[in-house]
Each structure stands twice: as structure tokens, then as C-alpha cells.
Amino acid sequence: MREYLKFYIGGEWVDPARKATFDVVNPATEEVAGRVALGSGADVDRAVTAARKAFATWSQSSIVDRVEVLRSILAEYQRRAGDLGAALTEEMGAPTSLANGFQVNLGAGQLTTAIDVLENFVFEEQRGGSLIVKEPIGVCGLITPWNWPMNLIAVKVFPALATGCTMVLKPSERSPFTGQIFAEILDAAGVPAGVFNLVQGDGPSVGGPLASHSDVDMVSFTGSTRAGVSVATNAATSVKRVTQELGGKGPNIILDDDSFRDNVTKGVMAMMMNSGQTCSAPSRMLVPGSRMGEAAQIAKEAAANVSIGDPNGDFAIGPVVAKSQFDAIQTLIQQGIDDGATLVHGGLGRPEGLTSGYFVKPTVFADVKNDMTIAREEIFGPVLTILSYDSIDHAIEIANDTEYGLAAFVAGNDLEAARDVAKRIRAGSVAINDGFDFAAPFGGYKKSGNGREWGEFGFHDYLEIKAILGHSPDRA
Incomplete structure (x- = not known):
């Protein structure tokens, strides 16, 4: 010890x-x-x-x-x-x-x-x-x-x-x-x-x-x-x-193109990294309304592939940091269920086979409205919320409708469109297609x-x- x-x-x-x-x-x-x-x-x-x-x-x-x-x-x-x-x-x-x-x-x-x-x-x-x-x-x-x-x-x-x-x-x-x-x-x-x-x-x-x-x-x-x-x-x-x-409640706008499946999958994996305990995590995934069902299925498959267990073993994610953190996440998952969001994967309690440790199931909610608690509050756990948008203007409106402004994400093949979206989001950093740069400034609005x-x-x-x-x- x-x-x-x-x-x-x-x-x-x-x-x-x-x-x-x-x-x-x-x-x-x-x-x-x-x-x-x-x-x-x-x-x-x-x-x-x-x-x-x-x-x-x-x-x-x-x-x-x-x-x-x-x-x-x-x-x-x-x-x-x-x-x-x-x-x-x-x-x-x-x-x-x-x-x-x-x-x-x-x-x-x-x-x-x-x-x-x-x-x-x-x-x-x-x-x-x-x-x-x-x-x-x-x-x-x-x-x-x-x-x-x-x-x-x-x-x-x-x-x-x-x-x-x-x-x-x-x-x-x-x-x-x-x-x-x-x-x-x-x-x-x-x-x-x-x-x-x-x-x-x-x-x-x-x-x-x-x-x-x-x-x-x-x-x-x-x-x-x-x-x-x-x-x-x-x-x-x-x-x-x-x-x-x-804090942060990062929007991740997935553009409507042929890279949709890959970008939804990447968004799930990015959210789950470090057991979701990242202030700049892409915790609000925004997808075209016509593709919500498709996004939910893709996200379900991706979350099911996130292995969780002993951090000394060969697993993608481990526990969250403390019992108080575990309990807070469980409360917010229950709130999402109570508010009528569709639980696509995961949910309450520990993952199957884990009887001790502060392990949280990789969880995905679909059909989330931006006024729901799970879309407003920073959950700080492996919990993804998926929201729908009707147009790019609507997506940007939802992205900016938050008290936070730390990090945001845009994913799509049309770089000109992605750059235009990035410029309109009120956040300290906006990553296009997984961009990363040690020299870029990091910090928040609001x-x-x-x-x-x-x-x-x-x-x-x-x-x-x-x-x-x-x-x-x-x-x-």
C-alpha cells in the first residue's frame, strides 16, 4: 500500500x-x-x-x-x-x-x-x-x-x-x-x-x-x-x-453523408474513452432526424463492443473514479429513463459479471430532447445522448443551446460544410473529423x-x- x-x-x-x-x-x-x-x-x-x-x-x-x-x-x-x-x-x-x-x-x-x-x-x-x-x-x-x-x-x-x-x-x-x-x-x-x-x-x-x-x-x-x-x-x-x-456538454454534429456509420461509431468510442470522465467529451451526438433509428442501431452495436473490466486486463474502459461518481451517474441514467429518452444500450447497475468496483455500463440514449436533464447536465460517465436535428441551422441552434462551451465536434466528408458549421458553434475548440493539435488553445466559453x-x-x-x-x- x-x-x-x-x-x-x-x-x-x-x-x-x-x-x-x-x-x-x-x-x-x-x-x-x-x-x-x-x-x-x-x-x-x-x-x-x-x-x-x-x-x-x-x-x-x-x-x-x-x-x-x-x-x-x-x-x-x-x-x-x-x-x-x-x-x-x-x-x-x-x-x-x-x-x-x-x-x-x-x-x-x-x-x-x-x-x-x-x-x-x-x-x-x-x-x-x-x-x-x-x-x-x-x-x-x-x-x-x-x-x-x-x-x-x-x-x-x-x-x-x-x-x-x-x-x-x-x-x-x-x-x-x-x-x-x-x-x-x-x-x-x-x-x-x-x-x-x-x-x-x-x-x-x-x-x-x-x-x-x-x-x-x-x-x-x-x-x-x-x-x-x-x-x-x-x-x-x-x-x-x-x-x-x-465543465462541458460537447455537441458532436454528424453530417448526413456516406461516412455516417463510421462517424457515429467513432463518436460512441470517443465518448466512452476514460469511462466518459472527460470534460471535453462528445456527450451530445446530433444526427439528422431521418436517420435517428439508424444512428441508434449503429450506436448500440458500437457500445456493445466496448469491453469493460479490470483495468489491469485487456479492456477498453475501467471503473469510474469513486462511489459518489457511480451513484451520481446512476441517478442521471434513471432520470433519462424517467424523462422518456429511449435506452438503446446499457442502463442501471454494474455490467454483467462485475459484482464489485465502480463499473458503469456503457450507456446510450436515443430520441433525447435538448431540454432533458441528461442533455443539459454533465454526466461525467460513459453515457451518450443522441439528439436529432432538422437542418444544419437547427443542429447549430441545438449545439449552442447549453450553458457550456468547452469543446465541440463536427464529422463529415464535406470539409467546406464542416468548416462552416465549426465557425458557428460557440465553443473554445471545435474538432473536425478527430482533429488534434498540441499547439492549439484549449479553454471554454460561458x-x-x-x-x-x-x-x-x-x-x-x-x-x-x-x-x-x-x-x-x-x-x-
Whole structure:
């Protein structure tokens, strides 16, 4: 059983200010997999103090020095990739193929992207008679969720390091193992003392004090919209910058053409990946009304082919992360049935043959109306809703009829039509035919948050912009 009972503060592994622990439950077995220390405001104070002290020198470091540190981290990250994958499977139930593949590789991809961006980033620019300077914002509070731990830590920590900021990371208490290993990686890579600090804990005990701390200059938060509101409220009194990547209810518009079967199938598989625990998942599939019956049959066949079981075995998906998550999903599945949606596949309870673990049946609802609860609320499980549209204008109207605006999808052979649809959807990113790009910005409209991560755009929120007037070159 894992025990992580110290925090990483000021370049050292230190004891928490209080003796309190949290049992991390393996969602596949429902057994305790380890314990982590739970921090408090006192631990946050100590970590922020260390970060503030380190900022004086790290903020003045050169691009060359920072690139060297990031490359050292990359080498250590690659060396520990297997340890990260094993921890992911244990703490959140990700199948080994996903944990050791896309989950861990996303973190590495974000790191190599940050290195590429840093080597070419313009921190000073002459504009007329003024010099525009981009400077590190200061001490950053980074709060991450449990569903894609390495990606969501990486998109915050690496841009912060690259821009010359110092930071305090609070991972989710549900996926703390990867956060602890990540701190070991940065320590082994030689990140200067105090530049990166780790305090484990829950939202009220650590997240709140971190967001409200007067010596934290910005907070970057990824999680639920409800929790995001709490973070922003806590941060408001000190007028710090707050960036948030929150919930989503992604529309996936399937165009009416001869690629329909393939695109419906792909949409089902994309929804089920990571057991549906993805804020940018294509959870609302929109199909032509005349093809609803066909779409439902195709989706049923695809969902039936999604294998589910022990994440250490050869299965496509594992359990959801916790009992509370399992129970919430069951409630929403029942709500879908009660509201009159057609249950095409899956439904309530565990899959056949699984008597323990938080396993949810891959579930598909057809004939869903956009005012139904399952079309409005983020289910965060392997549950797909299929809605119908009468025309492209109608499809776009449905797609935009949501309080969220994180990610959207368009699938079809007619690229000109797909591009036109993509431009009209109110979302921070729209993928045409499975498009993917580490350099593209990621973030949301409306209640899906503010600010952008990934690539060059991920640097911007960690920088202040200074104008030095009277800096005309001809006056030098």
C-alpha cells in the first residue's frame, strides 16, 4: 500500500503542519490503495512563502536556463513513465493501455510543446516609441482534478515554469499518487528549491486557502463549474488573476453523408474513452432526424463492443473514479429513463459479471430532447445522448443551446460544410473529423471557464504585460 505523508516545499520533503490523512480507494477493487497526508492553511502558507522567495531569482532566469531545466524534467519524466502509468491505474482505474499510453503521453506532449514554444517566444517587442515587455506574473496556485492527472498538471506547471513563475500545486485528493511522483520527477530533474511546491489536500482545507492567499498572484483551476465558482469567490478579495477550465456538454454534429456509420461509431468510442470522465467529451451526438433509428442501431452495436473490466486486463474502459461518481451517474441514467429518452444500450447497475468496483455500463440514449436533464447536465460517465436535428441551422441552434462551451465536434466528408458549421458553434475548440493539435488553445466559453491552455496560448495567463514608454530606438 502506498503512503505519501510528506509535502514537497522549498526543495525538501517536509512533514505537514497537522496529522491528517486521506484513504485513496482503488475504484476497481473498492479497497484502500494508499494514504496521503491532508494539508491545511499552514502548509499553504509555508509553500507560498517558499515560492515567493524563489521567485526573486527564477523570474530573472534566462530562456536558455529554463529550457535546460525543462529538458531535464523531460528526461526524468520519460524515465518514470511506467511509475506514472501504474499509479494512474491504481488511483483512478484507467486501463493500463490508456494509463501508459494517452494519459502519460499527454503530459510528455505538453512538456515538449512548452519547450518548443519557449525557445521561440517573444518576451520583449518594440512598438513605436514603447517597449512591450512580458514578465512572469509571480506565485501561481495550481489546482488540478483527477480525471486526466498528467495532462492537467502539465498544462499548468510547464507554462508556469517556462515563463519564470513559481508555484504551489494541489492535485486532487482522488488522484494524489501521480502528483507525488510528479514532484519526485521535478526534484530529481534539479528544479531550483521553492520554484515548484506540492501540498496535497482537499478543496476546503488547501484549495480555498491557496485561492484566497494574499501572496498568490494567480490561480489556475480545472474542475467542476461549481468548484470553479468557489475558487473565483475565494480569489476575489485579493484581486488576483483567475483562469478556469470547467465543465462541458460537447455537441458532436454528424453530417448526413456516406461516412455516417463510421462517424457515429467513432463518436460512441470517443465518448466512452476514460469511462466518459472527460470534460471535453462528445456527450451530445446530433444526427439528422431521418436517420435517428439508424444512428441508434449503429450506436448500440458500437457500445456493445466496448469491453469493460479490470483495468489491469485487456479492456477498453475501467471503473469510474469513486462511489459518489457511480451513484451520481446512476441517478442521471434513471432520470433519462424517467424523462422518456429511449435506452438503446446499457442502463442501471454494474455490467454483467462485475459484482464489485465502480463499473458503469456503457450507456446510450436515443430520441433525447435538448431540454432533458441528461442533455443539459454533465454526466461525467460513459453515457451518450443522441439528439436529432432538422437542418444544419437547427443542429447549430441545438449545439449552442447549453450553458457550456468547452469543446465541440463536427464529422463529415464535406470539409467546406464542416468548416462552416465549426465557425458557428460557440465553443473554445471545435474538432473536425478527430482533429488534434498540441499547439492549439484549449479553454471554454460561458460556464466552461475563461483563459486558455495548451501551446503558446498557455503561456499568456502566466505573464504580465508592461509598457515602457519613451523607449524609442532612435533615442538610445
